[in-house]
Amino acid sequence: MRNGISHAIDVVEAPASKIDSVDFDNLVFGNVFTDHMMECDYVDGQWQNPTIKPYGPIQLEPSAKVFHYGQAIFEGMKAFKDDEDQVWLFRPEANIDRFNKSSVRLAIPEFPKEMFLEGLETLLNLDRDWIKKGLGNSLYIRPFVIATEPGVSASPSKSYKFMIICSPAKAYYSGEVRVVFAEKFSRAANGGVGYAKAAGNYGAQFYPTNLAKEEGYQQIIWTDANTHEYLEEAGTMNIFFRVGDKLLTAPISDRILDGVTRKSVIALAEENNIPIEVRRVTVKEIVEAAKKGELKEIFGAGTAATINPIKGFGHMGEKYELPEQAESYAKFFKSKLMDIQYNRAEDKFDWRYLVEKK
Amino acid sequence: MRNGISHAIDVVEAPASKIDSVDFDNLVFGNVFTDHMMECDYVDGQWQNPTIKPYGPIQLEPSAKVFHYGQAIFEGMKAFKDDEDQVWLFRPEANIDRFNKSSVRLAIPEFPKEMFLEGLETLLNLDRDWIKKGLGNSLYIRPFVIATEPGVSASPSKSYKFMIICSPAKAYYSGEVRVVFAEKFSRAANGGVGYAKAAGNYGAQFYPTNLAKEEGYQQIIWTDANTHEYLEEAGTMNIFFRVGDKLLTAPISDRILDGVTRKSVIALAEENNIPIEVRRVTVKEIVEAAKKGELKEIFGAGTAATINPIKGFGHMGEKYELPEQAESYAKFFKSKLMDIQYNRAEDKFDWRYLVEKK
Numbered sequence: 114m115r116n117g118i119s120h121a122i123d124v125v126e127a128p129a130s131k132i133d134s135v136d137f138d139n140l141v142f143g144n145v146f147t148d149h150m151m152e153c154d155y156v157d158g159q160w161q162n163p164t165i166k167p168y169g170p171i172q173l174e175p176s177a178k179v180f181h182y183g184q185a186i187f188e189g190m191k192a193f194k195d196d197e198d199q200v201w202l203f204r205p206e207a208n209i210d211r212f213n214k215s216s217v218r219l220a221i222p223e224f225p226k227e228m229f230l231e232g233l234e235t236l237l238n239l240d241r242d243w244i245k246k247g248l249g250n251s252l253y254i255r256p257f258v259i260a261t262e263p264g265v266s267a268s269p270s271k272s273y274k275f276m277i278i279c280s281p282a283k284a285y286y287s288g289e290v291r292v293v294f295a296e297k298f299s300r301a302a303n304g305g306v307g308y309a310k311a312a313g314n315y316g317a318q319f320y321p322t323n324l325a326k327e328e329g330y331q332q333i334i335w336t337d338a339n340t341h342e343y344l345e346e347a348g349t350m351n352i353f354f355r356v357g358d359k360l361l362t363a364p365i366s367d368r369i370l371d372g373v374t375r376k377s378v379i380a381l382a383e384e385n386n387i388p389i390e391v392r393r394v395t396v397k398e399i400v401e402a403a404k405k406g407e408l409k410e411i412f413g414a415g416t417a418a419t420i421n422p423i424k425g426f427g428h429m430g431e432k433y434e435l436p437e438q439a440e441s442y443a444k445f446f447k448s449k450l451m452d453i454q455y456n457r458a459e460d461k462f463d464w465r466y467l468v469e470k471k
Numbered sequence: 472m473r474n475g476i477s478h479a480i481d482v483v484e485a486p487a488s489k490i491d492s493v494d495f496d497n498l499v500f501g502n503v504f505t506d507h508m509m510e511c512d513y514v515d516g517q518w519q520n521p522t523i524k525p526y527g528p529i530q531l532e533p534s535a536k537v538f539h540y541g542q543a544i545f546e547g548m549k550a551f552k553d554d555e556d557q558v559w560l561f562r563p564e565a566n567i568d569r570f571n572k573s574s575v576r577l578a579i580p581e582f583p584k585e586m587f588l589e590g591l592e593t594l595l596n597l598d599r600d601w602i603k604k605g606l607g608n609s610l611y612i613r614p615f616v617i618a619t620e621p622g623v624s625a626s627p628s629k630s631y632k633f634m635i636i637c638s639p640a641k642a643y644y645s646g647e648v649r650v651v652f653a654e655k656f657s658r659a660a661n662g663g664v665g666y667a668k669a670a671g672n673y674g675a676q677f678y679p680t681n682l683a684k685e686e687g688y689q690q691i692i693w694t695d696a697n698t699h700e701y702l703e704e705a706g707t708m709n710i711f712f713r714v715g716d717k718l719l720t721a722p723i724s725d726r727i728l729d730g731v732t733r734k735s736v737i738a739l740a741e742e743n744n745i746p747i748e749v750r751r752v753t754v755k756e757i758v759e760a761a762k763k764g765e766l767k768e769i770f771g772a773g774t775a776a777t778i779n780p781i782k783g784f785g786h787m788g789e790k791y792e793l794p795e796q797a798e799s800y801a802k803f804f805k806s807k808l809m810d811i812q813y814n815r816a817e818d819k820f821d822w823r824y825l826v827e828k829k
């Protein structure tokens with residue numbers, strides 16, 4: 114079936130929904146996908162024929178450049194449903210802007226912002242039932258681009274595929290998280306692609322993270338590759354440190370992702386008169402603060418987890434545990450953010466974006 | 472048709488060859504592929520069912536981890552045909568070892584060496600006619616592994632696909648090559664994946680290389696990300712500098728690929744009493760040598776080009792041209808290497824590997 118819902122986007126509806134086969138109480142993050150996906154191909158110097166169609170496999174030449182040269186970038190965003198069944202995005206333009214920044218760095222043509230938003234909204238309207246009400250429930254949205262040109266010469270692809278796939282998600286609980294400060298491995302170089310959501314940045318972290326897991330840590334906090342003296346970010350989260358009542362987080366750079374959650378936390382801290390310093394944070398000061406009992410919290414900030422409190426950290430073979438906080442900043446920011454995301458509080462910063470029913 | 476050529480590898484022959492449709496005089500590097508390919512899947516903790524079958528597209532879920540997290544590595548090697556129609560590989564075990572080193576760093580299960588070699592030899596025997604005689608002609612071989620597990624959580628894939636695809640190649644001529652020394656961008660971090668043939672390392676170079684092209688350079692010589700004072704390697708070649716009659720090249724490290732051509736050049740230099748120093752090479756000494764007229768040659772060493780002479784370089788906005796050398800080291804090493812590769816000279820180092828006809 115083919116409907117001309119939009120002047121530009123072709124819509125092919127799935128003949129039947131698979132939603133009834135999904136156990137929404139036992140979702141594993143990123144494993145189940147909704148009935149539809151968006152696809153758009155870059156050919157002959159243009160993004161062409163945006164289409165929404167049933168979710169399903171894609172076919173590529175084995176020589177497609179994405180397989181050989183990692184020319185691929187992605188985004189991660191979420192949709193939320195409020196008690197009146199309205200669907201909201203959170204700062205989607207920040208994600209679209211970052212998507213295109215990542216594209217530029219990977220020599221991928223930028224995707225038109227209007228087509229992105231229009232496609233996403235059409236997709237969300239089709240798969241509206243997959244977004245469940247209730248605090249913590251959400252739809253995780255994964256836009257990405259891959260290089261599709263066949264041929265193994267190491268040069269930018271001439272063709273690309275843009276896609277959006279969506280996966281229903283439950284309240285994020287990853288168990289107790291302990292992290293280790295990177296001492297040997299690193300995530301990003303000065304002048305590299307660390308600030309981009311480039312596919313290759315993530316695969317490169319798996320091996321060091323496996324080693325950290327063997328030592329009892331779930332994640333790594335990456336330090337600068339040069340000296341390992343400065344704390345930068347985690348694999349999929351920016352990182353905040355609370356020393357006394359002051360919050361610290363690293364400035365963004367060409368090594369660090371400009372996280373949407375991170376900048377929202379900074380804005381909320383300022384609004385709520387929580388002292389915050391955006392500056393290079395040294396391993397030394399955090400270890401010393403921990404020893405003196407002044408390190409009250411560490412938490413990660415990212416779309417998947419919103420805010421993820423960290424229970425302890427390791428450095429140079431020493432393990433440090435963080436005390437339970439009665440008045441936790443992590444909890445404060447998490448509930449502030451979720452209240453905005455689920456349309457339960459005023460939206461002073463104009464972060465919410467209504468996906469209008471069509 | 473299904474033949475049990477080997478106890479382990481299933482062979483499905485292409486019903487017809489497409490070789491007659493290929494213009495072997497006008498090959499573009501890496502654009503045409505032979506009739507067959509090798510495929511082997513990692514499932515349930517094991518590499519299973521190695522198969523050789525007709526070259527053709529593969530099908531993957533849009534959530535396959537290779538698309539999102541760049542968990543993918545590859546190799547590049549060549550087969551040569553001598554005047555007696557014998558087919559030779561050049562140091563294949565070095566490539567297989569490096570393949571598995573790259574895999575470990577990307578948290579990909581290693582591929583069994585015997586299965587790799589046996590599969591490759593079976594494939595080369597099937598596609599023997601695609602390897603043309605004559606100095607400069609070769610078959611470029613591209614083994615690679617991609618992460619195939621569906622699911623967008625940022626963790627190592629549980630399933631993988633190993634493939635070998637092959638592309639006939641002509642004598643490599645890329646026109647005159649001028650390079651620029653990297654001043655801002657970089658290729659690899661200490662503690663990163665630079666030493667691995669990780670897919671993401673290559674896509675990350677396309678944008679800076681495009682910028683270099685706008686300035687009239689075909690390639691970048693990467694410097695250390697930290698200070699940009701040391702010359703490391705090019706995008707797909709290790710780099711040698713000839714100052715006076717002395718050859719200089721950077722030592723391998725966790726940022727630099729351990730090139731098979733590079734180590735062969737080093738061995739040949741030693742054998743032929745050409746003074747060679749494997750040590751950090753500074754931008755400063757090379758620029759000064761160029762100014763004094765002591766910089767006689769720069770050349771790249773890699774499988775695709777064998778040896779690629781460089782005509783000039785740029786640094787800090789200055790352009791330097793290199794003089795034509797009557798007694799060129801680049802030419803010397805290229806002919807030494809090709810004589811061994813094409814079975815035209817004694818093989819003192821035991822580098823040649825005969826692909827026995829089956």
Ligand SMILES: Cc1ncc(COP(=O)(O)O)c(C=O)c1O
Nearest residue numbers: 349350351370372373374415416
């Ligand atoms: C490397 C990295 N840092 C930080 C973040 C957090 O960014 P955001 O808050 O925009 O999700 C992410 C996830 O998107 C990430 O991949």
Ligand SMILES: Cc1ncc(COP(=O)(O)O)c(C=O)c1O
Nearest residue numbers: 707708709728730731732773774
């Ligand atoms: C980054 C890089 N450096 C150097 C080389 C040269 O290595 P080899 O001589 O083994 O082909 C290659 C190509 O394989 C490469 O990709």
